[in-house]
Amino acid sequence: MTAGTDVRPTGPGAPLEETYDLVAAAVREHGIATPTIADVLDALGVTNRVLDARLHRVSAQDGMFFGAAYTVSWVPVRKGPSIVAASPSTWREVRDFLVPQVVDGQGMVYVAGSGPLVTDAALAGGLSTTYLLEQLRFEGLVLGGAIRDRDVVEQSPRPVVASNFVPTDTQGAYRVESAGDTCLVGHVPVHTGDWVFSDGNGTVVVPAARLREVLTAAGATGRTERDVLRRIRAGERLPNLIDEVGTI
Numbered sequence: 001m002t003a004g005t006d007v008r009p010t011g012p013g014a015p016l017e018e019t020y021d022l023v024a025a026a027v028r029e030h031g032i033a034t035p036t037i038a039d040v041l042d043a044l045g046v047t048n049r050v051l052d053a054r055l056h057r058v059s060a061q062d063g064m065f066f067g068a069a070y071t072v073s074w075v076p077v078r079k080g081p082s083i084v085a086a087s088p089s090t091w092r093e094v095r096d097f098l099v100p101q102v103v104d105g106q107g108m109v110y111v112a113g114s115g116p117l118v119t120d121a122a123l124a125g126g127l128s129t130t131y132l133l134e135q136l137r138f139e140g141l142v143l144g145g146a147i148r149d150r151d152v153v154e155q156s157p158r159p160v161v162a163s164n165f166v167p168t169d170t171q172g173a174y175r176v177e178s179a180g181d182t183c184l185v186g187h188v189p190v191h192t193g194d195w196v197f198s199d200g201n202g203t204v205v206v207p208a209a210r211l212r213e214v215l216t217a218a219g220a221t222g223r224t225e226r227d228v229l230r231r232i233r234a235g236e237r238l239p240n241l242i243d244e245v246g247t248i
Contacts, residue, residue, distance in 0.1 A: 016068055019211070020107040023066055023195065026215045030222035033064065034201045039247075040217040046210060051142070051203040052117055052186040054163045058147065059156040060140075064199040067109040067139040068208070071192045072097050073183035074114035074123060074174045093175035098128060101180055105138035109196040113185035114174060117163050118145030121170045124162075126152030133158040142196060142203055144185035161198055221247070 026032060034050075041049050074097070077089045097112065099105075110132050112123045124132070124141065126149030132138050133156055140159040147153055147162040148169070182191045188205060190196070195206040206214050228241050 016107045020067065023211070023215065026219055027064060027066065030219040031226070032197075032215075032218045032222055034197050034199050034204045036218045036221050036225070037197055037204045037206065037214060040214050040221060041204070041206065041210075043217070044210065044213065046207065048188055049205050049207075051144075051161075051188055051205065052163075053202060054117060054119075055142070055144070055161050055185075055203060056163075057198070057200065058150075058160050058162050058165070059154050060159040061200075064197060065109070065140040065159045066195065066197045067107050069111045069190050069192055069194045069196050069205070070099060070102060070105065070108045070138070070180060071183040071190050072099065072110070072112040072179045073177040073181065074112060074118065074170065075177045076114070077173055077175055089170065089172045089175045094170065096176045096179045097123070098131065099136070099179050102136055105132065105136040108138055109198075110138045110141045111144075111183060111185065111190050111196060112142070113144030113183035113190065115144075115184045115186070117186055118170070118174070119163050120146065120166060121168045121173055122146045122148035122166055123170060124160075125149040125169070129153050129156055129160060133160075140198065142185070142198060144183070159198065161203055 038050055123143045123145050124147050129141060130152065132141060141161065143162040145162065146164050146166040147160065148165060148167055150165045153160055180192050182189060190205050193208045195208060195211050197204050197206065224245055224247060228245060231241055232238055
């Protein structure tokens with residue numbers, strides 16, 4: 001567990017607020033979207049960074065959101081040392097999914113995962129979503145599986161990414177292994193402090209150490225793509241443009 005009372009993870013070398021402002025300026029100036037980020041990561045040899053396509057926006061549908069990841073790792077409940085003793089998932093084993101270490105989530109994205117997508121039990125619900133987004137002010141939630149309380153969640157003013165809605169809770173079936181460390185969303189490892197970008201195309205995770213490099217390359221790619229789009233609309237042929245710029 002991460003200790004302290006005002007947990008605000010950062011990438012190397014800069015406070016979270018400063019880094020967030022840098023990212024926001026780059027996204028705004030260059031119109032950076034997740035396909036561009038995914039292409040840049042591929043070009044840099046950074047693979048396995050795009051989350052499962054079944055994860056999609058279930059609230060606040062418009063635009064991109066981003067921030068430094070703050071992770072919660074869930075694991076299935078297994079039997080204890082005694083096969084005759086009950087091994088329930090009680091409040092004590094799950095309470096850290098509400099990240100009590102965090103008092104201000106601005107600039108951060110809450111990310112929860114348990115390896116393979118948990119589609120038959122909810123990793124969050126209406127009360128926890130409201131708390132995390134409205135009181136702690138996380139930029140958004142990315143859940144490696146299901147959520148419940150559709151009527152509340154869909155009204156959230158901030159974005160939530162999940163696989164599906166389901167009425168079943170995780171209580172009794174899963175427990176929290178760690179918060180503020182790392183989690184696995186599908187096959188993608190997400191570390192606290194990595195940067196999460198999510199839009200209508202999907203969700204991409206950028207390792208913290210590569211953030212500035214990715215932003216610089218994504219900005220250049222965005223400028224090239226805007227110029228190519230302008231030239232297509234002016235009547236130039238796309239195959240010839242690709243031959244010239246070397247990208248698509």
